[in-house]
Structure formats: C-alpha cells, structure tokens
Amino acid sequence: MTQFLQALVNGVSLASIYALIALGFVIIYKSMQVLNFAQPALLLLGGYWVLYFATVWGWAFPLAIVVGALFAAATGVIVERTTLRPMVGKPVFAVAILTIGLNTVISVIALDLMGVEIRQMGDPWGFGFVEFGGLNIAHRQIAAIVAVAVLVGLLLAFFKYSRLGLAMRATAFDQEVALTQGVSVSTVFALSWAIAAVLAMFGGVFLGSGVGFERSAAVTALKALPVVVVGGLDSIAGAIVGALLVAVSETLAATYQPEYAPFLGKGFSQLVPYVVMLLVLLFKPYGLFGTKEIERV
Amino acid sequence: MLALKNVEVVYSDVILVLRGISLEVPDGKIVALLGANGAGKSTTLRAISGLLDVHRGDLTKGQITLDEHRIDHLPPAKVVKLGIGQALEGRRILAELTVEENLRLGAHTARKTLDVNLARVYELFPQLKERPRFTAGYLSGGQQQMLAIGRALMSSPRFLLLDEPSLGLAPLLVQQIRDIIVEINRQGTGVLLVEQNATMALSIAHHGYIMETGKIVMDKPARELLDDEDVREFYLGLSSEGSKSFAEVKHYRRKKRWLS
Ligand SMILES: Nc1ncnc2c1ncn2[C@@H]1O[C@H](COP(=O)(O)OP(=O)(O)OP(=O)(O)O)[C@@H](O)[C@H]1O
Ligand SMILES: [Mg+2]
Numbered sequence: 001m002t003q004f005l006q007a008l009v010n011g012v013s014l015a016s017i018y019a020l021i022a023l024g025f026v027i028i029y030k031s032m033q034v035l036n037f038a039q040p041a042l043l044l045l046g047g048y049w050v051l052y053f054a055t056v057w058g059w060a061f062p063l064a065i066v067v068g069a070l071f072a073a074a075t076g077v078i079v080e081r082t083t084l085r086p087m088v089g090k091p092v093f094a095v096a097i098l099t100i101g102l103n104t105v106i107s108v109i110a111l112d113l114m115g116v117e118i119r120q121m122g123d124p125w126g127f128g129f130v131e132f133g134g135l136n137i138a139h140r141q142i143a144a145i146v147a148v149a150v151l152v153g154l155l156l157a158f159f160k161y162s163r164l165g166l167a168m169r170a171t172a173f174d175q176e177v178a179l180t181q182g183v184s185v186s187t188v189f190a191l192s193w194a195i196a197a198v199l200a201m202f203g204g205v206f207l208g209s210g211v212g213f214e215r216s217a218a219v220t221a222l223k224a225l226p227v228v229v230v231g232g233l234d235s236i237a238g239a240i241v242g243a244l245l246v247a248v249s250e251t252l253a254a255t256y257q258p259e260y261a262p263f264l265g266k267g268f269s270q271l272v273p274y275v276v277m278l279l280v281l282l283f284k285p286y287g288l289f290g291t292k293e294i295e296r297v
Numbered sequence: 298m299l300a301l302k303n304v305e306v307v308y309s310d311v312i313l314v315l316r317g318i319s320l321e322v323p324d325g326k327i328v329a330l331l332g333a334n335g336a337g338k339s340t341t342l343r344a345i346s347g348l349l350d351v352h353r354g355d356l357t358k359g360q361i362t363l364d365e366h367r368i369d370h371l372p373p374a375k376v377v378k379l380g381i382g383q384a385l386e387g388r389r390i391l392a393e394l395t396v397e398e399n400l401r402l403g404a405h406t407a408r409k410t411l412d413v414n415l416a417r418v419y420e421l422f423p424q425l426k427e428r429p430r431f432t433a434g435y436l437s438g439g440q441q442q443m444l445a446i447g448r449a450l451m452s453s454p455r456f457l458l459l460d461e462p463s464l465g466l467a468p469l470l471v472q473q474i475r476d477i478i479v480e481i482n483r484q485g486t487g488v489l490l491v492e493q494n495a496t497m498a499l500s501i502a503h504h505g506y507i508m509e510t511g512k513i514v515m516d517k518p519a520r521e522l523l524d525d526e527d528v529r530e531f532y533l534g535l536s537s538e539g540s541k542s543f544a545e546v547k548h549y550r551r552k553k554r555w556l557s
Contacts, residue, residue, distance in 0.1 A: 089353075163401075163408060170391055170402050176351050177389045182377035182406035182452060 002134040007255040011248030013141035016148035019243035020203040021224035022231065023155070024196030026239045030172040031192040034084060035096040040221035041106035042197045046072040047121070047204020047213050048110050054122025061124050065205065069198045076197030077190045084189070111215055118212040125209050144206040151202065152240065164191065226277035232290025241288060246273045298323050299345070299381070299456050299487065303359035306340055306349060314340050316511040317359065322456060327478065327488040329498035329519060331532055332508035338491040339386050342458045346383045347373040378406050382454030384445040386461050392434025396425055399433050399444055403451025410453055418447040421477060439470035446477065456487040463494045471497055495532040499523045507532070
C-alpha cells in the first residue's frame with residue numbers, strides 16, 4: 001500500500017511537470033492551430049535562464065524566476081514573430097515540421113550555453129523531504145505540485161476575467177469574429193507563445209530542482225507530447241487530466257513492472273506514455289477531451 | 298461619411314468579385330445594400346472592415362474613405378477603433394461563452410465605456426439583460442442575432458455594418474430586428490444594411506443600392522426603389538403579372554436558410 005501511494009505521489013508530481021508543457025502546447029494550438037514541437041527546447045532554454053541568474057549571478061531564487069520568466073516570454077515572442085508569423089496560412093503540416101526545426105535550433109543554443117555537465121538549478125528545495133505515513137515526499141515535489149496548481153488557477157482566471165484572456169478565447173473560437181471586434185490577432189499569437197514559453201520554463205525549473213538540470217530534461221519534456229494527444233489537442237482540462245493519467249501510469253509501471261513483468265525489459269516505464277497514448281487513440285481518436293472537427297487537418 | 302469609390306476586389310488573385318463598386322453611407326442614415334446570393338454584398342462589407350485578408354481577398358482598385366481619410370488596407374482592429382462596427386452574416390456568436398462575455402468582447406477597443414455601452418445594449422435588448430450568464434449557444438436564433446448586433450454596438454460605432462440580420466428569422470422576429478435597427482439609427486448611428494429581405498430593408502432605409510454580380514446596378518432613395526417596377530418584380534416579389542419571380546425569391550430564402 002505504501003509503495004502504491006508513493007508511486008501515486010511521484011506520479012502527481014511528474015504530472016505537474018507534464019501539465020506545464022502540455023498546457024503551453026494546447027494554448028498555442030488553440031490560438032493559432034500550430035502544433036508546437038519546440039516545447040522541449042523552450043523548457044531547456046527557460047530552465048537555463050533561471051539557473052544562470054540563480055547560480056552564476058547568485059540572485060535570490062524568486063528573483064531568478066521572475067527575470068527568467070521575462071526572458072522566457074521574450075524568447076517565445078521573438079520566435080513567434082520571426083518564425084511563425086510568416087507562415088500564417090501555410091499548411092498545418094508544414095508549420096509543424098518547422099517547429100521541429102525550431103526545436104533543434106533552440107536546443108543547440110541552450111545546450112551550448114549549458115555545457116555538458118549537470119548544472120545545479122540554485123533552487124531552495126534541494127534533496128529535502130518530509131516523511132508522512134511512511135511516504136517520502138520531496139520538498140521539490142511539493143513545490144512543483146503547489147506551483148502548478150497556482151499557475152493553472154492564475155491562467156484560468158486570466159482567461160475568464162481579463163480582457164486579453166477573453167480576446168484569446170474568442171480568437172480560439174472564431175478568429176474572424178475576434179477581428180471584427182477589434183482584437184489584434186497578432187497580439188494574441190505572441191501572447192500565447194509567451195505563455196507557453198513561461199510554462200515550459202517552470203517545467204524546466206521543477207525538472208532540474210534538486211537533481212540538477214541537463215540535456216535529458218528535453219527527453220522528459222518530449223513525453224508531454226503523448227499527454228497532449230491523450231487529453232485532446234485543444235483542451236486545457238484535457239492537458240491536466242492527460243498529464244495525470246500518463247504520469248501516474250508511468251510511475252506505477254516504474255514501481256511494479258520490474259517485479260511483475262520483468263520480461264518487458266528495463267526502462268519500460270519510459271515507454272508507458274506512448275502506450276497510454278495508443279490505448280486512448282484506439283477508443284478516442286481526438287483524445288479524451290478533444291473537439292472532433294478542430295483536429296481534422 | 299463612409300464612402301467606397303470604384304472598389305474592385307479579387308479573391309485568390311484570380312476571382313474578380315467586386316467590379317468597381319461606389320457607394321456612400323452618410324452619418325446618421327440607413328443605407329440598404331440589396332442583391333441576390335453571390336452578388337458580392339458580404340465582400341463589400343469585408344472590404345470596408347478589413348477582413349479581406351482572412352479570405353485571401355485583395356482590394357485591387359479604388360478606395361474606401363471615412364471622412365475623406367483612406368481606410369482601405371487598415372487592419373480590422375484599426376477600422377473598429379475608427380468607429381466602424383460589424384455584425385457578420387450568420388450571427389457568429391461565440392457559442393461557448395456567456396452572453397455577457399460576448400458583449401465584453403465587443404468592448405475590446407472601448408474599455409472605458411464598457412459600463413455605459415453595456416447598459417445601452419441591455420436597454421435595447423431586455424431579453425439579453427435577463428440572462429447575462431447564459432451560454433450564448435443556447436439562445437434562440439432571434440436572441441443570437443440581437444447578441445450579434447449588441448456586441449457590435451459595444452465599441453460605440455459611428456457606422457454599423459449589418460450583414461443579413463433577418464436571415465432565418467420568423468416574420469415577427471424580423472419585425473423586432475427592424476425596429477431595433479431604426480432605434481439604433483435614431484440614437485445617431487449610421488447603418489449599412491445588407492439584406493435579401495428587400496421589403497424590410499427598404500421600409501427603413503433612406504437610400505438603397507442594388508447589386509448584381511459585383512456591380513451596383515441601381516441606386517436611388519429607398520422610397521423610389523420601393524415604387525420601381527423592376528425592383529418590385531425582382532426583389533420584392535410584387536410583380537403585377539403573376540408570380541414567377543416571387544417563387545424564385547422564395548426559393549432563394551429557403552436555400553439560404555439551409556446554408557445558415
Ligand atoms: N474566399 C473566397 N474565395 C473565392 N471566392 C469567394 C470567396 N468568398 C466569396 N467568394 C465569391 O464571391 C462572390 C460574392 O460573394 P459574397 O459572399 O460577397 O456574396 P453575397 O452577396 O454576400 O452573397 P450571399 O447573399 O449568399 O451572402 C460569390 O460568387 C462567392 O462565391
Ligand atoms: Mg453574404
């Protein structure tokens with residue numbers, strides 16, 4: 001039982017990181033129907049800004065986060081302006097391939113800045129943990145879960161109550177109508193990239209907390225793509241539920257598979273996100289919460 | 298005054314749809330733009346509001362001016378800010394959002410006057426006032442049209458472009474919409490009213506234009522158009538000899554309803 005609960009806790013904290021990446025993906029998809037495969041690279045670069053300010057310049061961690069977020073947002077906006085804007089109206093497939101190229105370019109830059117060794121994030125959580133009914137819960141896990149809950153709450157409030165949030169929802173629903181009401185759709189595009197980049201940055205921060213930050217973070221980020229397929233490309237709720245489903249399955253597999261199904265080989269849990277994705281696709285081609293017509297490319 | 302001079306519009310670089318349209322909407326007047334399916338009425342409105350881009354359309358000749366200043370080739374948001382509001386054909390309500398969110402969106406460029414305009418719209422449309430948190434997609438067709446018009450009013454436009462507001466509505470509702478347009482105009486807004494329901498449009502318009510395949514073929518005070526024999530025959534279905542064209546007009550309407 002303890003083992004099961006521990007796997008669950010680990011799953012939820014992993015889910016919070018997947019959710020950050022998946023949410024960015026969904027927000028960009030909703031506002032401009034672009035499949036953004038550059039999320040892993042945005043996570044690397046965003047995480048790098050924070051560790052740079054926190055460890056190289058020795059700033060207080062919250063300050064490093066704030067300034068890192070500004071840098072991440074600027075990165076998102078610049079990428080959107082220079083690379084995506086000229087592609088408006090081009091086939092979805094072509095633009096998706098372009099983002100894969102972007103992912104490579106940004107990753108190369110980030111990895112070049114980071115160097116080869118594992119870098120400490122400069123976070124206050126380190127390896128500290130609390131014991132609770134036989135469970136070990138790391139401080140950084142708690143921080144990740146709380147931070148993501150707060151971020152998601154802020155995001156939903158932004159969409160619900162703010163003028164720009166409303167403009168973003170309107171653009172997602174009917175771009176021409178948004179235009180007739182005076183919404184600058186290009187502002188909405190830029191904003192969605194800024195938000196996605198900041199969310200990815202937080203993903204990097206929590207991936208790197210305690211254990212340190214390195215290139216393998218991008219591999220973890222890549223596992224958030226099945227999350228998006230599971231939840232539905234255009235659903236915010238789907239991104240969260242999908243993240244929980246995928247991450248918990250993954251940690252359960254990591255806990256039990258070596259014991260009960262050793263024939264599946266070592267590291268099988270790494271494949272679990274894709275297995276979950278295939279299973280969901282069999283029954284729900286548009287994901288658990290996806291809208292049918294939207295995904296018909 | 299809002300004016301179009303010799304406007305030519307081409308879609309996808311090859312499809313010539315407007316062949317030199319000229320029309321004028323003076324401040325505070327209602328101008329009707331009539332014509333059959335595909336004549337180019339909606340395209341004319343798109344040219345004014347800057348929406349051609351979205352449809353791969355291009356204004357290739359002529360100009361559009363607001364008080365002698367050119368507004369063609371401005372982005373839609375600028376056009377709205379200059380005081381031209383539009384309710385698109387087919388209502389285009391944001392179905393997943395609430396009534397009030399739809400209206401708030403309309404105030405995107407006019408934050409400061411949000412409360413005043415909201416009060417004004419709710420006074421014009423008491424039915425909307427009763428259900429601000431209702432999901433817009435569940436409103437009846439007539440209420441959705443009211444919401445579309447109300448949303449366009451949230452930016453306090455000097456000119457309101459309405460694209461077939463009576464489309465698919467029962468006669469009683471058409472009456473209501475008609476009265477509301479008159480009231481909006483009485484409060485000082487100029488209206489460019491695109492309609493297939495010529496009887497309704499001409500009964501409230503000061504001036505009317507009739508379009509056929511991308512050209513203005515007739516342009517007269519609304520009163521005179523109502524009395525014109527050809528117009529009566531082809532657009533009002535009031536031919537003096539039999540009703541062949543009447544059947545055609547009805548057929549149009551039915552077809553439109555399926556499309557909407
Ligand atoms: N995006 C487009 N690309 C190519 N042709 C178009 C496009 N939009 C409209 N057209 C064509 O332009 C012509 C005029 O269309 P428009 O929608 O302006 O007509 P309308 O008078 O509003 O008709 P309706 O009464 O059916 O709304 C039609 O022949 C239509 O097929
Ligand atoms: Mg039309």
